[in-house]
Amino acid sequence: MKSQVQSAQGERRSFGRTTARFAAVSAAICFLLLLTLALWNLGAARWQHEHNPVPGSFYAVEGLPMHIDCSGTGAPAVVMEAASSAPWSVWRKVQPGLSQITRVCSYDRAGHGWSEPRKGARDAETIVRELHSLLDKAGVKRPFVLAGHSAGGLYVREYAREFPSDLAGVALIESSSPQQIDELPGFRASYEEDKHDAKRELWEDRLRVWSGWERLLGHCKVSAKDFPGWAGQYDAMACRPDYVDTDESELNYFEESSKQAGRLMSFGRIPLLIITRDPNFTEGMSQRGAAQIPVWEREQEGSKSLSPLSWRVIARHSGHMVPLDRPDVIVAEITRLVDYLRGGPSPPFQSTATQ
DSSP states (O other): OHHHHHHHHHHHHHHHHHHHHHHHHHHHHHHHHHHHHHHHHHHHHHHHHHHSOOSSEEEEETTEEEEEEEEOOOSSOEEEEOOTTOOGGGGTTTHHHHTTTSOEEEEOOTTSTTSOOOOSOOSHHHHHHHHHHHHHHHTOOSSEEEEEETTHHHHHHHHHHHOGGGEEEEEEESOOOTTHHHHSTTHHHHHHHHHHHHHHHHHHHHHHHHTTHHHHTTTTOOOTTTSTTTHHHHHHHTTOGGGTTGGGTTGGGHHHHHHHHTTOOOOTTSOEEEEEOOTTOOTTOOHHHHHHHHHHHHHHHHGGGGOTTEEEEEOTTOOSOHHHHOHHHHHHHHHHHHHHHTTOOOOOTTOEEEO
């Protein structure tokens, strides 16, 4: 009887050791697999970068490199500020046309495109300080025209408040309004929800990218059909471990940036071009988005009061992404602004037209 008990105990110990070894081996295999995927993702990201050279130049701003891409010649130069989360390449349909008539510069804010991420506040004051330094380093001559799309419009307003003598003209393209958080129906609730979700999504996104899982699933490539001539650049920017969700770093500071930009009450006599979406173009728009259009329209029309030398153009058949939907309108109207600054005919100040 005693021997049977001892035998059973021995079998349990042997089974326990076997189970432990199996668990250890399984854990080791999983770790090696994850490490292999992570190293593969890192290597693939570096390979993409090396085989898709970044247009433009890099300058150290406050100790970290920032990317700016300038093309064309002439004055005044046009500097373009992208929307929240958008890299410099969002202007890819606009910059070639404008660079035929003057110097044009697009750039990446910290954590966007190829400008390295930064710690600390990402509000309008910080972004404007960095842009001002970058333009100094890049030798962009003053005064210039500053154009901003969406949230980029807030940074344009803050730049004008801090450095008005730098600007010859301003273009606000579907620009965010300092009042939109509380004026647009449902925007406040949506904004607070986005901030809450971003904390959770950050760690989920980091795990998927750092582990190489996103690349394994084929989520690190874009369609060449959707990005003709630019697919390589977008592939190179995808799934970089150091840049996971860093283009969302300004989200938590949107309200603070709105307050800062709202301190500008007037551009003075700086010419102001306003380009906005087509309010009748509601394809694919949510019910909440459609409810916001009348208020958005009022805010955009009200922006004309920021300068007596302002005019507004509604881009027919365009949604919020005017730089992609109607780049021709942006090129034509900024060309009109530049011509005026060079002594050409006056734009139709205080008018609103659809093109």
